[in-house]
Amino acid sequence: MSQPVLEVRDLKVEFVSPRADRPPLQTLRGVSLDIAAGEILGLVGESGAGKSLTGAAVLGLLAGGGRISGGEIRFSGQRIDRLPEAEIRVLRGSRIGAVFQDPMTALDPLMTVGEQLVETIRTHRRLSRRQARDHAASLLDSVGVPAAARRLSQYPHQFSGGMRQRVVLALAMAGEPDLLIADEPTTALDVSVQAQVLALFRELCDARGTAVMLVTHDMGVVAEICDRVGVMYAGRIVEIGSVDDVLERPAHPYTEGLLRSIPALDAPREPRLWQIPGAMPRPAAVPEGCAYHPRCPRAQEICRRGNTPLLGVSMRDVACHFPNRSWSSTVSIGRSSAAEARP
Amino acid sequence: MTVEPQDPGPGSMLVVEGLSKSFQQGTPLFRRLAGKAPIVHAVDDVSLTIARGETLALVGESGCGKSTFARTVMGLERPSAGIIRFDSQPLAPSVSDRPAKLRRSMQMIFQDPYTSLNGRWRVRDIVAEPIREGQGDLSQSAINEQVGELLVKVGLSQDDLAKYPHQFSGGQRQRIAIARAIATAPAFLVCDEPTSALDVSVQAQILNLMCELREQSEGLTSLFISHNLAAVRHFADRVGVMYLGRLVEVAPAQELFEAPQHPYTQMLLAAVPGKRRGQGKAGIQGELPNPLAPPTGCAFNPRCPLAVDRCRSERPVLAASRLKPARSVACHVATVSSV
Numbered sequence: 001m002s003q004p005v006l007e008v009r010d011l012k013v014e015f016v017s018p019r020a021d022r023p024p025l026q027t028l029r030g031v032s033l034d035i036a037a038g039e040i041l042g043l044v045g046e047s048g049a050g051k052s053l054t055g056a057a058v059l060g061l062l063a064g065g066g067r068i069s070g071g072e073i074r075f076s077g078q079r080i081d082r083l084p085e086a087e088i089r090v091l092r093g094s095r096i097g098a099v100f101q102d103p104m105t106a107l108d109p110l111m112t113v114g115e116q117l118v119e120t121i122r123t124h125r126r127l128s129r130r131q132a133r134d135h136a137a138s139l140l141d142s143v144g145v146p147a148a149a150r151r152l153s154q155y156p157h158q159f160s161g162g163m164r165q166r167v168v169l170a171l172a173m174a175g176e177p178d179l180l181i182a183d184e185p186t187t188a189l190d191v192s193v194q195a196q197v198l199a200l201f202r203e204l205c206d207a208r209g210t211a212v213m214l215v216t217h218d219m220g221v222v223a224e225i226c227d228r229v230g231v232m233y234a235g236r237i238v239e240i241g242s243v244d245d246v247l248e249r250p251a252h253p254y255t256e257g258l259l260r261s262i263p264a265l266d267a268p269r270e271p272r273l274w275q276i277p278g279a280m281p282r283p284a285a286v287p288e289g290c291a292y293h294p295r296c297p298r299a300q301e302i303c304r305r306g307n308t309p310l311l312g313v314s315m316r317d318v319a320c321h322f323p324n325r326s327w328s329s330t331v332s333i334g335r336s337s338a339a340e341a342r343p
Numbered sequence: 344m345t346v347e348p349q350d351p352g353p354g355s356m357l358v359v360e361g362l363s364k365s366f367q368q369g370t371p372l373f374r375r376l377a378g379k380a381p382i383v384h385a386v387d388d389v390s391l392t393i394a395r396g397e398t399l400a401l402v403g404e405s406g407c408g409k410s411t412f413a414r415t416v417m418g419l420e421r422p423s424a425g426i427i428r429f430d431s432q433p434l435a436p437s438v439s440d441r442p443a444k445l446r447r448s449m450q451m452i453f454q455d456p457y458t459s460l461n462g463r464w465r466v467r468d469i470v471a472e473p474i475r476e477g478q479g480d481l482s483q484s485a486i487n488e489q490v491g492e493l494l495v496k497v498g499l500s501q502d503d504l505a506k507y508p509h510q511f512s513g514g515q516r517q518r519i520a521i522a523r524a525i526a527t528a529p530a531f532l533v534c535d536e537p538t539s540a541l542d543v544s545v546q547a548q549i550l551n552l553m554c555e556l557r558e559q560s561e562g563l564t565s566l567f568i569s570h571n572l573a574a575v576r577h578f579a580d581r582v583g584v585m586y587l588g589r590l591v592e593v594a595p596a597q598e599l600f601e602a603p604q605h606p607y608t609q610m611l612l613a614a615v616p617g618k619r620r621g622q623g624k625a626g627i628q629g630e631l632p633n634p635l636a637p638p639t640g641c642a643f644n645p646r647c648p649l650a651v652d653r654c655r656s657e658r659p660v661l662a663a664s665r666l667k668p669a670r671s672v673a674c675h676v677a678t679v680s681s682v
Contacts, residue, residue, distance in 0.1 A: 160630050191570065195627045217543070218616065221616045223617050225616075258544060262547075262573065264573060269597075271554065275548050279512055
């Protein structure tokens with residue numbers, strides 16, 4: 001198996017409090033994941049689960065007193081979590097691209113789209129202005145902006161929301177990155193525009209073999225374009241595996257509950273939606289043991305203490321002492337025989 | 344619901360006829376200098392009826408006019424044209440001209456529970472305000488008792504009375520907003536994207552709460568504004584689809600989702616991301632046109648896979664289907680095929 005483009009191992013992030021007498025807030029509590037070339041990994045979870053933070057840590061963009069307090073991040077085999085700012089800057093934008101939720105914050109309103117693309121291209125490649133402009137036009141064209149050459153001389157406000165996000169995608173792709181971190185890239189877009197931008201992501205990723213980390217709260221988006229998905233809860237990945245396995249046959253009680261609580265467009269209408277009691281704990285008040293146990297219908301004594309490791313169950317990794325195994329009646333691929341032997 | 348939605352008589356709670364709301368762009372100075380300011384027709388000649396006890400949802404993408412419609416009905420915006428009747432009585436255009444009794448019977452829940460609650464007020468005062476209005480003679484203890492009961496009803500506790508909004512999560516704040524909206528036992532409730540700012544597990548809790556309240560208060564009529572089609576399918580009895588200020592399709596919820604007739608409704612449903620893995624997405628193209636310069640004829644024609652010449656010149660009217668009078672669609676092509 002070829003080496004993953006991105007390897008994250010037991011990544012921990014904490015936020016230092018401005019007040020010296022308070023301990024740092026543990027916001028990521030050991031996140032591990034791999035992304036292979038050409039693969040789209042979705043990271044889903046509710047607000048505060050740590051999905052955006054994982055992306056920001058990989059990009060070296062932790063702000064507001066956040067710092068990596070443990071674990072490691074490898075990009076193409078090379079550790080990048082301790083690189084000096086100057087070196088991570090070079091990586092970012094050339095080999096690691098980023099797309100965020102609001103396209104307007106990623107674009108300079110005072111520069112034409114062409115100037116911004118040319119600047120980005122020339123930062124990473126030795127091209128003349130003219131060559132860079134031609135390349136910019138072909139980039140815009142590749143993200144589906146009509147009349148690309150003419151629109152280079154327009155400003156961001158002259159583009160619609162969907163077209164702006166395409167421009168941002170073109171900017172992120174300008175350095176031909178091996179890894180793209182996309183944080184809620186279609187959340188600000190209308191559903192018909194979202195469908196088009198998602199299709200574009202998939203196309204670009206397939207054509208260039210780009211590895212993508214797609215941070216989203218929308219299970220539909222995951223089902224639509226991701227290959228694999230990691231479900232996050234209170235600073236940890238609780239379940240990670242192929243989209244089919246995790247979304248069709250969830251094993252972690254949180255994944256099960258989350259999926260059941262989403263109203264469906266094609267299932268029979270029930271008088272009530274499935275509902276998970278309570279809310280996700282804040283970083284300062286994450287309970288001992290499995291963070292989900294106070295809300296979990298299957299929780300037992302063992303869930304209240306110690307660490308719940310991610311173990312292989314039914315073709316995916318699950319951090320749960322009592323995963324749903326009803327899917328595994330025919331196939332059983334546990335990494336740990338101890339985990340399989342438990343009731 | 345028990346009453347047929349077509350009945351324009353006592354069965355109708357809200358009757359809207361030819362409602363329009365347009366906004367002028369630009370400052371007064373600009374208008375003076377230019378002589379004429381561009382006009383956005385946010386809501387353009389919309390007529391619909393909501394039966395007593397019915398939940399009607401308005402769906403559509405941002406800028407389609409669904410929120411402006413709701414705000415105009417509530418009197419938060421003055422209509423440019425059209426008549427709104429509530430319980431057979433014509434409504435004054437502005438909420439401040441409506442009698443207190445009427446205002447008490449029409450309430451609203453807003454999208455963002457972080458901005459719709461006054462952060463300097465205690466929960467007790469936020470929920471008590473609509474109770475106090477028009478009933479100045481109620482004692483403090485009577486009000487406190489009512490507010491406490493309301494909080495319990497929406498899943499909070501009596502202990503929360505003295506707290507401030509910032510002490511609650513987003514879902515809990517939306518519960519406070521709901522308690523405030525139902526404090527006067529309204530007959531009509533407008534919910535403008537009530538779960539859009541919430542996480543999915545919290546969305547389920549709030550939608551369930553709203554279902555419960557609807558069942559408890561028999562005959563509660565509501566207008567539910569949302570861009571979340573799955574939530575609408577779960578919650579609404581009837582659905583209206585808006586595009587660029589106009590209603591393009593109205594149908595009972597189940598029928599709309601099973602067999603959408605307007606090409607825009609079909610595109611909207613196909614665009615919802617999910618299990619289909621890119622299937623059936625080929626027809627999704629373009630974006631909402633500039634509302635300052637809407638296309639002639641049917642506003643959807645530049646994006647429509649079925650558009651013919653007539654669609655570019657003649658604006659289709661919303662007409663009831665001959666076979667299914669509960670359904671109506673504004674489309675030259677769909678109308679022909681369904682008759």
